[in-house]
Amino acid sequence: IEKSHNKKVFVIGIDGETFDLIKPWINEGRLPNIANIMRNGVHGLLKSTIHPLTAPAWTSFMTGKNPGKHGIFDFIIKVPGSYNVKLVDSRMRGAESLWNILGAKGKKVGVMNVPLNYPPEKVNGFLISWMDAPGTDCEFTYPAELHNEIKKHIGKYVLTVNFNLGLDDYIKDIFNMIENRAAAADYLMKAKEWDFFMVLFSATDYVQHAFWKYMDKNHPGYIPELAKKYGNVIRDVYEKVDEKVGYLINALPKDVNLLIVSDHGAGPLKGVVNLNRWLEQKGLLRFKKDKRHFAIKILRKSFIVLKRRLPVRIKGLLKSMIPEARDMLESKFLSSSIDWENTKAFAYGAYGNIWINLKGREANGIVKPSELHALEDYICAELLKLTDNKGHKVVEKVYKKEELYRGDFTDRAPDLIVRWVDYAYHSRQRFGEEEKEIFMDAQKMPLTNLEMNGFHRMDGIFIATGAGIRKGVEITGAEIIDMSPTILYMMGLPIPEDMDGKVLNNIFKSECCEEGKIRTEKTAPGAKKNDYEGYSESEAKKVEERLKNLGYI
Structure with missing residues (x-):
């Protein structure tokens, strides 16, 4: 044998x-x-x-x-x-x-x-x-x-x-x-x-x-x-x-x-979805609108435009010259962009990850534990209706973390996990306030120094x-x-x-x-x-x- x-x-x-x-x-x-x-x-x-x-x-x-x-x-x-x-x-x-x-x-x-x-x-x-x-x-x-x-x-x-x-x-x-x-x-x-x-x-x-x-x-x-x-x-x-x-x-x-x-x-990567804009549209997230934040937003927008349009050689030179400025802009933007006291849910990560701003768990949580499941059910139902600019369905399924994961580290997971149709879409990784649209052409997104057009x-x-x-x-x-x-x-x-x-x-x-x-x-x-x-x-x-x-x- x-x-x-x-x-x-x-x-x-x-x-x-x-x-x-x-x-x-x-x-x-x-x-x-x-x-x-x-x-x-x-x-x-x-x-x-x-x-x-x-x-x-x-x-x-x-x-x-x-x-x-x-x-x-x-x-x-x-x-x-x-x-x-x-x-x-x-x-x-x-x-x-x-x-x-x-x-x-x-x-x-x-x-x-x-x-x-x-x-x-x-x-x-x-x-x-x-x-x-x-x-x-x-x-x-x-x-x-x-x-x-x-x-x-x-x-x-x-x-x-x-x-x-x-x-x-x-x-x-x-x-x-x-x-x-x-x-x-x-x-x-x-x-x-x-x-x-x-x-x-x-x-x-x-x-x-x-x-x-x-x-x-x-x-x-x-x-x-x-x-x-x-x-x-x-x-x-x-x-x-x-x-x-x-x-x-x-x-x-x-x-x-x-x-x-x-x-x-x-x-192929067909497009990018700005989940935070979608959450804002549903009344579940609010971006800050104070003047100081507006100035940071303008600076960040300018940085993105430069990143998108400058030749690779010049972009590399700028990176070596102003890394601290770039990091400062990004961290300022991320830490100050959302009005947490008026936000029930937010998204972050390379795919569709949504967290509930849960009272007692998050620093400025506003959703009571008794409201959690009803809010999750509402978000799941609404996401399944989501279509892109051409009317195509983009969400195949939305999971609650308990449906997918089991073990001592399940609490590290997002509350909701969005599975895109054929995984042909990418979620805006950061909080994404600089883009107004929910759906974006992947070719126009400054995801990388190399243009992103394929994914997992x-x-x-x-x-x-x-x-x-x-x-x-x-x-x-x-x-x-x-x-x-x-x-x-x-x-x-x-x-x-x-x-x-x-x-x-x-x-x-x-x-x-x-x-x-x-x-x-x-x-x-x-x-x-x-x-x-x-x-x-x-x-x-x-x-x-x-x-x-x-x-x-």
């Missing part, structure tokens, strides 16, 4: 990769390595978290738990008892990571560039943070000396790309990052002892945000002349990543199970091959929370009982499932505590800039 457990596991994360693109390109012969893995293994859609956002999705991957148990719902977290927010980091994760569960069982791990792993945890092996590390001049690896070791063998390590470039230079930066990531992974997988190894390629996600409209003739921003130049950029990046997949797996020992995973899918979808990808795994089979029912328990099972280890995910039995040959019965244990060792310490001010500025450039905050 081929054993499916007690195996080493090698995971390649390909951020945002989608079968909507993979399958047609495989049929054209463009992705030979991924095609070969699919033929010799199983594949299927991988359901993301709601929302399908990088921070909660990869955290659910690494914990096997829903966001209510790990506490990461977005790239930001609202500080209890205030209207302030902080960037999330690994210290705010309220559940043990897969790598630490493995390490506690004596397994050696290697983890490269998985989001929400800064500051890097101590692991039984090594770990490299994602772009949520402020830079390579800080301790972004564990152990700290690993950075110099990598530099000695492959040269400078590329943590992320420069989002302040024009399209042509941005493309060059993307390909350089892919080459660098693969070279580092190749060195580490050969130089280090490991039982579990994971490397994440983010390039696919980065280009889908910025180049979707150039390949999609149905996109509202499609321009034939520019499509001739940029229409194949996403395809070219997929091909380069496929090349590196082949490069890495050719160096794997034969007794290793291979997984390829994405945290969410991708598709619910369905990521799952591909697996190895001993005991079925061949040439398409599976259904896989979710991102299933990854940690399935990996633990492959490695012959018990599954913590408080994990929400399941072992994907349908990927294994029937005799292997019988031979390797699932074992459970009470809890993952050393569960982490709630921590709001977060980044220093200087660290936060660097990370915020990158996340803004991808439309995440």
Whole structure:
């Protein structure tokens, strides 16, 4: 009998990769390595978290738990008892990571560039943070000396790309990052002892945000002349990543199970919804109208116009010259824009997140707890009626947080979670008073230095091959929370009982499932505590800039 457990596991994360693109390109012969893995293994859609956002999705991957148990719902977290927010980091994760569960069982791990792993945890092996590390001049690896070791063998390590470039230079930066990531992974997988190894390629996600409209003739921003130049950029990046997949797996020992995973899918961004303007229209939110706030508003509006119209080179120069002024304008605007004493609900975040201004919970709450459910029901019902400027329905469903999440950290979640139709819309991340319209063309929004025209979808990808795994089979029912328990099972280890995910039995040959019965244990060792310490001010500025450039905050 081929054993499916007690195996080493090698995971390649390909951020945002989608079968909507993979399958047609495989049929054209463009992705030979991924095609070969699919033929010799199983594949299927991988359901993301709601929302399908990088921070909660990869955290659910690494914990096997829903966001209510790990506490990461977005790239930001609202500080209890205030209207302030902080960037999330690994210290705010309220559940043990897969790598630490493995390490506690004596397994050696290697983890490269998985989001929400800064500051890097101590692991039984090594770990490299994602772009949520402020830079390579800080301790972004564990152990700290690993950075110099990598530099000695492959040269400078590329943590992320420069989002302040024009399209042509941005493309060059993307390909350089892919080459660098693969070279580092190749060195580490050969130089280090490991039982579990994971490397994440983010390039696919980065280009889908910025180049979707150039390949999609149905996109509202499609321009034939520019499509001739940029229409194949996403395809070219997929091909380069496929090349590196082949490069890495050719160096794997034969007794290793291979997984390829994405945290969410991708598709066109059709528009941006200013939920706070909608709440204002419904009489649930009031913006301040005093003269001082009006002056701040004019300054902020001027900054946005400059950001939208100036050439990339000049924008970069201004950023380096006046970062404090920009940050002051943004913080002043955010802290003073809403009249809290006359606001019942407000929205914040990259997707549709609504908080009730609840008395006893919020600093200036006005909604009585006895009024909460009726107000939530009213907002849900009204949002389902919402249509865009062309009369198209934009809201598929509105969830109360208790419907989606369960666990000790559910109180961190927004009260209402808006699921857009096909996730083709983006919510105005900030309070959004500078725009008067509820619906905005994504092409006109200053979301990023690069124009935002693609965003996330619910369905990521799952591909697996190895001993005991079925061949040439398409599976259904896989979710991102299933990854940690399935990996633990492959490695012959018990599954913590408080994990929400399941072992994907349908990927294994029937005799292997019988031979390797699932074992459970009470809890993952050393569960982490709630921590709001977060980044220093200087660290936060660097990370915020990158996340803004991808439309995440």
